[in-house]
Amino acid sequence: MFYRLDIKSEAAMIYTITLNPILDITMDVEELVYDDVNKVVDEAKRPSGKGIDISRVIKELGGEATVLGFIGGYRGLELESMLINEGIICDFIRINSETRSNIIIHQKKKRLKTLISTPDPELSPVDLSLFLEKIRTIQQGNYAIISSGYPMGLKDSLFPQIITYLNERGVKVILDADSDVLNKSIKAHPYMIKPNIHEFSRLVNKQIKEVEEIIESAIPLLDSVELIVVSMGQKGAVTITKEGAIHAIPPPVKVRNSMGAGDSLVAGMVFMLSRHESIEETISLGVACGTASTLNHAYSLVTKKDVEEIKKFVTIKKF
Numbered sequence: 001m002f003y004r005l006d007i008k009s010e011a012a013m014i015y016t017i018t019l020n021p022i023l024d025i026t027m028d029v030e031e032l033v034y035d036d037v038n039k040v041v042d043e044a045k046r047p048s049g050k051g052i053d054i055s056r057v058i059k060e061l062g063g064e065a066t067v068l069g070f071i072g073g074y075r076g077l078e079l080e081s082m083l084i085n086e087g088i089i090c091d092f093i094r095i096n097s098e099t100r101s102n103i104i105i106h107q108k109k110k111r112l113k114t115l116i117s118t119p120d121p122e123l124s125p126v127d128l129s130l131f132l133e134k135i136r137t138i139q140q141g142n143y144a145i146i147s148s149g150y151p152m153g154l155k156d157s158l159f160p161q162i163i164t165y166l167n168e169r170g171v172k173v174i175l176d177a178d179s180d181v182l183n184k185s186i187k188a189h190p191y192m193i194k195p196n197i198h199e200f201s202r203l204v205n206k207q208i209k210e211v212e213e214i215i216e217s218a219i220p221l222l223d224s225v226e227l228i229v230v231s232m233g234q235k236g237a238v239t240i241t242k243e244g245a246i247h248a249i250p251p252p253v254k255v256r257n258s259m260g261a262g263d264s265l266v267a268g269m270v271f272m273l274s275r276h277e278s279i280e281e282t283i284s285l286g287v288a289c290g291t292a293s294t295l296n297h298a299y300s301l302v303t304k305k306d307v308e309e310i311k312k313f314v315t316i317k318k319f
Contacts, residue, residue: 012274013142014058014065016051017135017162020120020148021069021092023079023101024048031109041108047079048102050147050176050263055088057267057289057302063274065267066091068134069148072121073098093131097121123154135162140170143270146190147176147263156181163188172273176266178202192227194266200230214238215245215319229269229283231262231290236314239283244319248283250291251313258294264302265290284314 028042055065071080071092076099080090103116138144144166146159159181163173172191175182178199186193186203201208204217211232218228218240228240236249268289272282288311292302 011063011276013139014063014270014274015135015138015142015144016055016065016067017144017146018049018051018067018069018148019150019154019158020100021047021049021052021067021071021076021079023075023099024104025101026104026106028106028108030107032105032107032112032114045078045082047083051145052083052088053260053263054145054147054267054270056086057264057293058271059087060302060304061268061271061285061289061307062304063271064089065145065270068092068131070095070121070123070127070131071099072096075099075101091134093127093134095121095123095127097123128154128158132162132165136165136169138166138169138171141172143172143174143274145174145176145266145270146185147174147266150181156184159185160188163190174266174270176262186221186224189224191225192229192269193221193225194229194231194262194269196231196233196262211238211247211319215240218245227279229265229286231265233258233261236287237265237283237290239279241279243279246280246283247317247319248287249315249317250287251310253291253295253310255294256296260301261290261293264293268307280316284311284316287314 024046026044027040029038029040032038052067055067058065066089068091072095079099080092083090098121100120101118105114163185166173167189174192175185175190176194177185179202182203195203197208206217208214208217214230221228222242229237231237236247239246265286269282269286272285288307289302291310292306295306
């Protein structure tokens with residue numbers, strides 16, 4: 001059955017956690033000349049971070065997600081005001097350190113890009129305490145998505161601690177992480193994890209290629225996680241629960257940019273989960289969102305129209 005995104009239903013609230021948001025500043029110059037003045041011919045600014053992009057996709061689908069994390073200094077205020085102007089709800093902890101920024105210099109003549117990245121902000125014990133107190137106010141039955149990296153200096157025990165606090169509140173946690181962070185955090189029992197196939201291979205310490213291998217390797221993890229989603233790029237995604245497994249396969253499309261497809265997939269799935277939809281509908285829309293994001297040059301940009309059209313042609317295989 002095709003799910004119409006304009007149908008209104010009572011939904012759970014969604015929170016996205018971006019501990020280390022970034023203000024991206026892109027500057028175009030004709031050519032970068034050293035030891036001389038370089039005139040900027042075009043400039044654009046954009047708040048970025050995995051949780052922020054997930055919130056954008058959820059908003060495009062007709063939902064609402066509150067961004068949590070840390071901001072500081074003038075760049076932090078600018079980042080927050082830009083998100084508010086986009087219609088994104090923000091509930092940041094304000095810190096003394098300056099929010100990180102990326103300066104991307106694009107040389108038009110040479111078609112080269114240079115990235116200059118400022119240091120991560122420093123977080124004090126008080127900053128962390130205020131953040132943990134904030135997440136303790138999230139109400140039972142809602143969803144929290146953890147998908148950002150750690151700012152420098154934070155221990156990798158922070159995500160397990162956040163998951164533990166949210167589990168105590170009856171909040172369903174969706175975790176998108178890799179390597180040691182994923183290995184440690186899964187022991188805190190998040191509701192759902194969403195590694196890609198390479199991250200999943202590292203998690204189970206085995207080279208995974210086929211759908212059947214994913215399912216076989218995921219089953220032992222179901223003692224710690226209720227819902228496992230492994231994305232496979234153009235091959236779609238596999239969802240595994242104790243009730244069975246589903247492989248959702250998108251239609252072929254012309255890929256312009258694959259960056260952010262995983263974030264879009266997570267956004268679509270949580271959007272549907274918050275509306276109490278079936279797993280089949282949830283993974284179908286998630287895969288449609290991930291595929292729709294590859295149609296655009298901009299990072300993690302989807303349109304509701306593209307998602308609805310692609311979802312009509314998503315194929316479901318049950319195992």
